[in-house]
Amino acid sequence: MQLTLFLIFAVLAVAGAINLLIQRHPIYSALSLVAVMFALAVEYLILGAEFIAFIQVIVYAGAIMVLFVFVIMVLNAGEVAPAPKSRVAAWIGLPVLALFAILVIGQVYGAFGATQLGLGEYLVQTGPVGNSLFHDFLLPFEVTSVLFLVGVLGAVVLAARQDKAPKPAIAQAEAEEPKAMAAGQR
Amino acid sequence: MVPLSYYLALSAILFCLGVAGFIFKQDIITVFISIELMLNGVNLAFVAFSHALRQIDGNIFVFFVMVVAAAEAAVGLAIIIAVMRNRNTLDVDQMTKLRD
Numbered sequence: 001m002q003l004t005l006f007l008i009f010a011v012l013a014v015a016g017a018i019n020l021l022i023q024r025h026p027i028y029s030a031l032s033l034v035a036v037m038f039a040l041a042v043e044y045l046i047l048g049a050e051f052i053a054f055i056q057v058i059v060y061a062g063a064i065m066v067l068f069v070f071v072i073m074v075l076n077a078g079e080v081a082p083a084p085k086s087r088v089a090a091w092i093g094l095p096v097l098a099l100f101a102i103l104v105i106g107q108v109y110g111a112f113g114a115t116q117l118g119l120g121e122y123l124v125q126t127g128p129v130g131n132s133l134f135h136d137f138l139l140p141f142e143v144t145s146v147l148f149l150v151g152v153l154g155a156v157v158l159a160a161r162q163d164k165a166p167k168p169a170i171a172q173a174e175a176e177e178p179k180a181m182a183a184g185q186r
Numbered sequence: 187m188v189p190l191s192y193y194l195a196l197s198a199i200l201f202c203l204g205v206a207g208f209i210f211k212q213d214i215i216t217v218f219i220s221i222e223l224m225l226n227g228v229n230l231a232f233v234a235f236s237h238a239l240r241q242i243d244g245n246i247f248v249f250f251v252m253v254v255a256a257a258e259a260a261v262g263l264a265i266i267i268a269v270m271r272n273r274n275t276l277d278v279d280q281m282t283k284l285r286d
Binding site: 040044049063067 | 187188189190191192193194195196198199200202203204205206207209210211212213215216218219220222223226229230233234236237238240242243245246248249250252253254255256257258259260261263264265266267268270271276277
């Protein structure tokens, strides 16, 4: 029963990841990643990691992916025209990558094939996570807030408009508006 | 009962698909999305080992990975906006200013 549940959502996650690669439009790739994240959230629940599962849905699929979709729509990003380049990279790279995956899976199977994970054997609830976070990992947690502050500042500096050209245009439009209104009244 | 190796295999497959997207996609936003896919693959391995070893630390590491991913997404998307404004393209093959 647990294996069936695992397999259903594993197939869903891999299908979403493959769809992410196949799609040419970035918005479809972003939505495929949301599907992968929801499938992984169910896997986390099967593994008993309640807190991580809900964080995955709320923060990852909810906040981070909304940011991605927002930027895709702001930039009006469409399909990038495929460049006329040689396919050697794909013909060599994909088999090498597949070989790498098979090697890793083989190693993992040899090392951890005997370990079985049961449903509900080890449940990580939010309380113990918070306890550990504020006792053993207090310093990393506080450093995280500095990281966020730097990240916010960096995002604002990078995304802020550097050129001053549009500002006079806005001022001009604002200056013209009362005239137009006055003309309309006349 | 699910063997630990199944979770690790799924994690490895997701990571490799993320690497493939990172290398082969031309759209800078999709490249960025592929990085998130790799992070998700690694998170699954963390949680699986956390369950197998009966240690809560794996969950904490996933929490920190998510925090860093959020900060990275904010800064990265700001960089993408700046690139789009200055170069007017999202094609990674045309971003060759450092090479030229």
